[in-house]
Amino acid sequence: MFARCVAQFKPACFLFLWLTLITGVAYPVLLTGLGAGLFPAQARGSLLEKDGSVIGSALIGQPFAAPGYFTGRPSATAPEPYNALASSGSNLAASNPALREVVEQRSAALNETRAGAAVPMDLVTASGSGLDPHISPAAAVWQIERVAAARGLPAETVTALIARHTEERLWGFWGERRVGVLGLNLALDAATGQR
Amino acid sequence: MIVTDWLQWLFFLAVLLAASWPLGLYMARVYMGRPCGLDRLGGALERLLYRRSGVDAGREMDWKTYGLAVMGINLIGIVAVWAVALLQGVLPLNPLALPGVDPFVAINTAVSFATNTNWQAYSGEATLSIFTQMLALTVQNFLSAATGMAVAAALIRGLARRETTQLGNFWQDLTRSVLYILLPLSLVLALVLVWQGVPQTFDAVIEAHLLEQPAATAPAPDGTTAAAPTGRQTLVLGPVASQVAIKQLGTNGGGYYNTNSAHPFENPTPLTNFLEMLAILLIPAAFCHTFGAMIGDRRQGLAVLAAMTILFAGFSYLTLAAESVPNPALAGIGVAAGPSLEGKEVRFGPAGSALWAAVTTAASNGSVNAMHDSFMPLGGLWPMLLMQLGEVVFGGVGSGLYGMLVFAMVAVFVAGLMVGRTPEYCGKKIEPFETKMAALVILIPPFLCLMGTALAVVAGPADAVSNPGPHGFSQVLYAFSSMGNNNGSAFAGLTASSPFWTLTGAVAMFVSRYWLILPVLALAGSLAGKKRLPQGPGTLPTHGPIFMFLLIVVVLVVGALTFVPALALGPVAEHLALFRAN
Numbered sequence: 001m002f003a004r005c006v007a008q009f010k011p012a013c014f015l016f017l018w019l020t021l022i023t024g025v026a027y028p029v030l031l032t033g034l035g036a037g038l039f040p041a042q043a044r045g046s047l048l049e050k051d052g053s054v055i056g057s058a059l060i061g062q063p064f065a066a067p068g069y070f071t072g073r074p075s076a077t078a079p080e081p082y083n084a085l086a087s088s089g090s091n092l093a094a095s096n097p098a099l100r101e102v103v104e105q106r107s108a109a110l111n112e113t114r115a116g117a118a119v120p121m122d123l124v125t126a127s128g129s130g131l132d133p134h135i136s137p138a139a140a141v142w143q144i145e146r147v148a149a150a151r152g153l154p155a156e157t158v159t160a161l162i163a164r165h166t167e168e169r170l171w172g173f174w175g176e177r178r179v180g181v182l183g184l185n186l187a188l189d190a191a192t193g194q195r
Numbered sequence: 196m197i198v199t200d201w202l203q204w205l206f207f208l209a210v211l212l213a214a215s216w217p218l219g220l221y222m223a224r225v226y227m228g229r230p231c232g233l234d235r236l237g238g239a240l241e242r243l244l245y246r247r248s249g250v251d252a253g254r255e256m257d258w259k260t261y262g263l264a265v266m267g268i269n270l271i272g273i274v275a276v277w278a279v280a281l282l283q284g285v286l287p288l289n290p291l292a293l294p295g296v297d298p299f300v301a302i303n304t305a306v307s308f309a310t311n312t313n314w315q316a317y318s319g320e321a322t323l324s325i326f327t328q329m330l331a332l333t334v335q336n337f338l339s340a341a342t343g344m345a346v347a348a349a350l351i352r353g354l355a356r357r358e359t360t361q362l363g364n365f366w367q368d369l370t371r372s373v374l375y376i377l378l379p380l381s382l383v384l385a386l387v388l389v390w391q392g393v394p395q396t397f398d399a400v401i402e403a404h405l406l407e408q409p410a411a412t413a414p415a416p417d418g419t420t421a422a423a424p425t426g427r428q429t430l431v432l433g434p435v436a437s438q439v440a441i442k443q444l445g446t447n448g449g450g451y452y453n454t455n456s457a458h459p460f461e462n463p464t465p466l467t468n469f470l471e472m473l474a475i476l477l478i479p480a481a482f483c484h485t486f487g488a489m490i491g492d493r494r495q496g497l498a499v500l501a502a503m504t505i506l507f508a509g510f511s512y513l514t515l516a517a518e519s520v521p522n523p524a525l526a527g528i529g530v531a532a533g534p535s536l537e538g539k540e541v542r543f544g545p546a547g548s549a550l551w552a553a554v555t556t557a558a559s560n561g562s563v564n565a566m567h568d569s570f571m572p573l574g575g576l577w578p579m580l581l582m583q584l585g586e587v588v589f590g591g592v593g594s595g596l597y598g599m600l601v602f603a604m605v606a607v608f609v610a611g612l613m614v615g616r617t618p619e620y621c622g623k624k625i626e627p628f629e630t631k632m633a634a635l636v637i638l639i640p641p642f643l644c645l646m647g648t649a650l651a652v653v654a655g656p657a658d659a660v661s662n663p664g665p666h667g668f669s670q671v672l673y674a675f676s677s678m679g680n681n682n683g684s685a686f687a688g689l690t691a692s693s694p695f696w697t698l699t700g701a702v703a704m705f706v707s708r709y710w711l712i713l714p715v716l717a718l719a720g721s722l723a724g725k726k727r728l729p730q731g732p733g734t735l736p737t738h739g740p741i742f743m744f745l746l747i748v749v750v751l752v753v754g755a756l757t758f759v760p761a762l763a764l765g766p767v768a769e770h771l772a773l774f775r776a777n
Binding site: 001004005008009010011012013014015016018019020022023024025027028030031032034035036038039042043044045046047050053054055056057058059060061062063064065066069073080082083084085086087088089090091092093094095096097099100103104107108111118119120121122124125126127128129130131132133134135136138169170173174175176178182185186189 | 198199202203206244247248249250259260263264267268271272275318320321329330331333334336337338366369370373374378381382385386389390391392393394395396397398401402403404405406407425428429430431432434436437438441452453454457458459460463464465466468469522524525528529530531532533534535536537538539540541542543544547548563564565566568569570571572661662663664665666669686687688769772773
């Protein structure tokens with residue numbers, strides 16, 4: 001038994017080191033090279049720039065509070081919402097009374113801006129990552145009135161912007177229809193000539 | 196369930212079955228040492244590795260030597276990950292200047308990644324440097340997957356060969372699994388992921404100035420999310436795509452980020468969601484065809500695949516159905532009716548999240564694209580039961596097949612008891628030794644799950660659980676079901692970073708991996724030594740519908756008998772209370 005252990009010890013150590021070099025160094029480095037060559041923007045995080053400074057990533061949601069912006073989904077990251085250093089969901093159970101409480105608060109607050117209409121589910125529930133960049137088309141449409149009034153834009157203009165920023169399901173059935181909030185808000189700024 | 200839910204479910208199953216066929220036959224060529232195409236490209240590298248490492252690839256091993264080799268490289272892996280995690284503060288590629296990982300969390304993480312569990316007691320972006328992610332975790336993603344695949348190949352050889360003690364050469368099986376199967380698939384998948392937006396860079400930290408600056412301090416319309424007071428967002432990048440690709444293909448599941456594949460950088464589009472799900476089940480499903488091809492009877496592999504597929508189709512359907520039911524607790528408070536989106540991402544929706552939950556728990560993957568903790572009670576129950584069945588419904592790469600083959604031996608044993616004959620599987624007599632080893636493989640994981648849960652409830656830290664009522668118990672049960680079956684997913688509200696959880700978890704993960712691998716190898720050695728019996732009139736054909744039915748029943752009955760009482764206290768009680776109260 002001891003002799004067998006000794007005989008396998010050398011291959012175990014050396015193969016471990018060699019496979020570490022192949023899978024832990026060569027593989028990611030090769031892929032980084034390929035990514036930088038073929039898809040440079042995506043490989044660097046799909047960053048968006050405005051006036052020369054990075055304003056975020058097209059894939060990562062941001063907090064919006066002003067009435068002239070579309071708001072994204074509630075975020076459960078700590079210590080502040082949309083903290084990209086600590087992605088997190090709320091992990092509140094469906095049966096947890098705290099879930100109903102916080103959803104009710106959010107729903108009531110949103111209803112102050114538009115009384116009477118039931119709030120779309122995605123505007124009152126926290127996303128899984130806390131960084132969800134999208135809302136549903138219904139959630140965007142729900143906010144048109146408020147955004148158009150705050151911006152002094154006709155509702156049709158805002159509706160058209162939403163349509164342009166709506167991504168369809170893949171192959172017609174895979175995934176969900178969605179609106180990228182950051183892109184939509186940038187387009188709003190452009191439409192009103194705001195910085 | 197709406198029409199698109201059905202379409203997504205059916206489409207996924209169809210593509211999975213279609214893709215597993217050619218890959219399985221290709222993998223059989225790899226393990227039988229036949230030309231597979233890629234060996235022309237990588238043959239020189241393979242031989243160089245053997246020469247430099249002192250491997251005599253032509254020399255086969257008996258089960259004890261094979262087991263020693265498995266344990267050797269796995270123990271080295273555990274020590275290496277632990278050391279790198281502790282020392283990352285003084286190692287390079289640490290742009291956030293993160294300190295060394297807490298030693299208990301580091302032990303847990305080391306065992307977790309070596310055992311193919313990838314339980315996350317850490318939070319990726321906030322705890323681990325690029326060096327640790329690449330040289331410790333990505334490497335273990337490959338090696339732990341290849342270990343499982345090699346052990347499965349050895350068990351298949353035990354069934355295919357006769358009157359020999361030799362099961363193949365572990366170093367060769369390990370190296371070939373990495374070079375010819377895992378690495379090429381990972382490269383292709385990772386490249387598609389980068390195209391779709393998954394970062395792959397060494398520029399790790401980007402400071403962004405948010406579009407809306409906090410100067411505009413209007414009250415938040417939803418009342419809870421105030422504007423970020425800093426007006427900034429720190430984006431953590433890194434070599435993400437390379438790790439995400441192998442974490443799915445190797446059924447590892449440990450994310451680059453805390454929220455795993457719910458994070459838009461790990462899983463940015465519906466297309467990546469589809470490909471990552473496919474990658475999770477691809478190799479485990481293909482292994483059934485590999486098995487059939489290697490023992491020279493394709494129908495045997497198809498029977499096992501059919502049993503797995505039927506079980507998976509059932510459980511994934513139940514999960515989808517459970518998640519399409521609106522949460523009654525959210526009714527009557529001015530919210531539009533519909534399935535809950537708490538913990539889910541808009542781009543995946545309830546269906547994409549529920550299907551993923553079934554996929555990741557059927558395989559011993561454990562990556563998540565939604566927070567299972569916030570699922571409906573029954574939406575959490577089915578994934579939990581999928582883990583508790585022993586990770587044999589596709590299961591982990593390699594480990595799913597060897598687990599299911601052990602269940603097949605139990606099934607022929609049960610059938611033999613019913614008709615009073617010696618049970619046989621693939622022409623091999625199943626005798627007391629085989630039955631004992633099979634019993635170990637089947638009983639150890641449930642023992643760990645239930646004992647771990649009991650211990651945590653009695654002696655664990657009281658503040659670990661984050662939700663009240665039966666769901667709190669579900670969080671504990673889910674955690675040990677996950678660690679005791681090398682899955683790695685979690686009801687993530689549980690605080691698992693205390694020494695109690697990291698240490699008991701490490702023990703559960705270690706035992707449920709290696710105390711299964713060693714009996715499986717012993718079983719393989721014993722089977723290899725037997726004669727192959729010709730089929731007689733009393734032989735139960737193990738490729739027909741009767742056997743498939745029997746196999747499914749055995750898997751379900753063993754799982755149900757063991758776990759129904761515990762499940763009744765957790766998700767079932769929660770479901771009843773939730774729908775009664777509202």
